Amino acid sequence: MEAVSSKIVNILVNGNNYEVTVASNDTLLTVLRDKLGLTGTKFGCGNGECGACTVLIDGEAVNSCLVLALNCEGKEIQTIEGLASSNGDLHPIQQAFVDNFAIQCGFCTPGIIMSTKSLLEKNQNPTEYEIREAVNGNICRCTGYENIVKAVSAAAETLRGK
Amino acid sequence: MSYPHVITKTIKEFKLISPTTIEEALYALNEYKTDTRIIAGGTDLVPLMKHRAVTPKYVVSIEKLKELDYVRLVGDQLRIGALTKINTIKNSDVIMKNCYSLYEASLVFATPQIRNVATIGGNICRSSPSADTVPSLLVFNAQVKLVNQKGERIIPLEQFFTGPGLNVADSDLLTEIIIPIEKGEYGTAFHKISRNTSDLAKVNCAVKVSISHEKFSDVKVALGAVSDRPIRAKNVEKLLIDKKINAENIEKASEMVINDINPITDVRSTEIYRKEISKVLVKRMLNLAVERAQK
Ligand SMILES: Cc1cc2nc3c(=O)[nH]c(=O)nc-3n(C[C@H](O)[C@H](O)[C@H](O)COP(=O)(O)OP(=O)(O)OC[C@H]3O[C@@H](n4cnc5c(N)ncnc54)[C@H](O)[C@@H]3O)c2cc1C
Ligand code: FES
Ligand code: FES
Numbered sequence: 001m002e003a004v005s006s007k008i009v010n011i012l013v014n015g016n017n018y019e020v021t022v023a024s025n026d027t028l029l030t031v032l033r034d035k036l037g038l039t040g041t042k043f044g045c046g047n048g049e050c051g052a053c054t055v056l057i058d059g060e061a062v063n064s065c066l067v068l069a070l071n072c073e074g075k076e077i078q079t080i081e082g083l084a085s086s087n088g089d090l091h092p093i094q095q096a097f098v099d100n101f102a103i104q105c106g107f108c109t110p111g112i113i114m115s116t117k118s119l120l121e122k123n124q125n126p127t128e129y130e131i132r133e134a135v136n137g138n139i140c141r142c143t144g145y146e147n148i149v150k151a152v153s154a155a156a157e158t159l160r161g162k
Numbered sequence: 163m164s165y166p167h168v169i170t171k172t173i174k175e176f177k178l179i180s181p182t183t184i185e186e187a188l189y190a191l192n193e194y195k196t197d198t199r200i201i202a203g204g205t206d207l208v209p210l211m212k213h214r215a216v217t218p219k220y221v222v223s224i225e226k227l228k229e230l231d232y233v234r235l236v237g238d239q240l241r242i243g244a245l246t247k248i249n250t251i252k253n254s255d256v257i258m259k260n261c262y263s264l265y266e267a268s269l270v271f272a273t274p275q276i277r278n279v280a281t282i283g284g285n286i287c288r289s290s291p292s293a294d295t296v297p298s299l300l301v302f303n304a305q306v307k308l309v310n311q312k313g314e315r316i317i318p319l320e321q322f323f324t325g326p327g328l329n330v331a332d333s334d335l336l337t338e339i340i341i342p343i344e345k346g347e348y349g350t351a352f353h354k355i356s357r358n359t360s361d362l363a364k365v366n367c368a369v370k371v372s373i374s375h376e377k378f379s380d381v382k383v384a385l386g387a388v389s390d391r392p393i394r395a396k397n398v399e400k401l402l403i404d405k406k407i408n409a410e411n412i413e414k415a416s417e418m419v420i421n422d423i424n425p426i427t428d429v430r431s432t433e434i435y436r437k438e439i440s441k442v443l444v445k446r447m448l449n450l451a452v453e454r455a456q457k
Contacts, residue, residue: 003177025173137273
């Protein structure tokens with residue numbers, strides 16, 4: 001059992017394998033943004049409070065600002081960049097956010113969409129309460145949340161129809 | 163105008179050790195005794211390291227010890243592995259059935275993102291006076307198992323805390339929480355008063371009551387964020403045991419909580435508010451637990 005201060009690891013982000021040198025004190029957020037250039041995931045508070053940095057690890061929404069990157073080896077990470085298809089078509093959740101004016105400045109949007117994805121993968125027919133619960137860890141200072149709730153519910157409807 | 167040199171909060175360099183078995187973890191904790199921290203979910207430790215409130219040289223990650231992630235009913239004991247996530251507690255039927263107040267605590271614990279990584283062992287070992295899982299564990303007389311290379315010991319959770327952020331675990335690994343489950347009818351309730359669920363408690367409170375012949379045969383009351391550690395309200399308990407269940411007795415006993423607590427004024431609340439709301443909270447939780455016990 002080594003005590004490591006940095007290591008080359010393979011991490012799987014949006015289905016792509018990246019080989020990257022990670023320091024023990026790097027968070028997953030730092031690695032995504034500064035080492036892999038995936039800047040869709042945002043840095044808000046760095047303390048687990050705002051949800052701007054939300055990504056999915058093995059399908060579960062987590063605050064990437066609190067996760068040690070070295071602990072991510074062998075796990076499946078999904079970020080906002082993985083949602084739209086390669087031809088540029090938006091994912092139904094993204095489209096619903098656009099259609100329902102659930103985006104203003106957009107800073108919270110990647111995080112909220114990842115929280116939404118985690119919800120809708122488990123529950124395709126959420127109640128309003130369940131939607132509000134699912135985005136409870138994401139702060140939006142622009143929209144007032146109403147349109148976000150509408151967008152999540154519209155996205156659920158689209159996904160059910162598929 | 164000057165800009166800060168470092169614009170993102172960073173963690174001071176450290177060496178990470180990632181054991182894959184309990185034996186390896188105990189070996190590592192024995193090998194690196196000084197300047198070492200255990201990391202489980204990291205939801206407490208990472209912010210502390212970012213603020214440089216703690217700057218360990220070594221960090222032992224216990225994340226890979228999957229054998230510590232379980233909820234089991236063994237005879238008349240509910241056993242919870244230290245690495246069990248708050249979200250697992252929220253989704254556990256066994257906990258909902260046997261330890262409803264702990265289930266209630268999981269519902270108002272932080273945010274979905276935090277619940278997906280935060281562990282019950284981390285909540286206990288952080289030893290914050292406001293830890294949301296602790297009051298429920300205290301009213302069930304829970305015990306904790308502490309392990310090191312020399313052996314293991316099981317101690318009552320009540321004796322675990324020694325002050326804010328302080329406990330008796332030295333370089334011990336907390337492996338299990340043991341909750342005795344009684345056979346008879348009992349009711350429990352938990353509530354936290356806070357600005358919102360992702361905020362820590364201004365005050366939190368759990369109650370467990372057992373009833374026989376319209377009297378309280380047993381009462382346990384615990385509160386958080388009203389002292390230097392989570393506490394049992396033994397003055398309230400004493401006044402109710404063997405007493406008739408009625409509004410007057412509950413009201414009188416709830417007022418007595420003032421003798422059990424010693425709150426401070428801080429960013430979340432004031433001493434005066436904490437004193438007043440503690441009385442109300444104890445009364446409400448007693449009533450709710452009684453209602454549930456009688457069902
Ligand atoms: C935004 C936010 C909201 C929060 N909201 C709440 C809330 O509502 N209620 C609440 O109670 N808490 C809350 N917390 C605090 C925190 O999430 C919890 O205390 C959590 O349970 C800690 O668990 P962890 O696994 O992340 O611990 P870690 O951060 O990994 O560890 C915490 C401490 O315990 C030690 N430790 C961990 N596991 C063990 C073990 N098995 N043996 C020995 N030592 C160990 C570590 O060394 C460290 O000192 C919140 C935190 C954040 C960032
Ligand atoms: S940046 Fe991670 S929660 Fe705010
Ligand atoms: S759209 Fe601006 S913070 Fe949410």
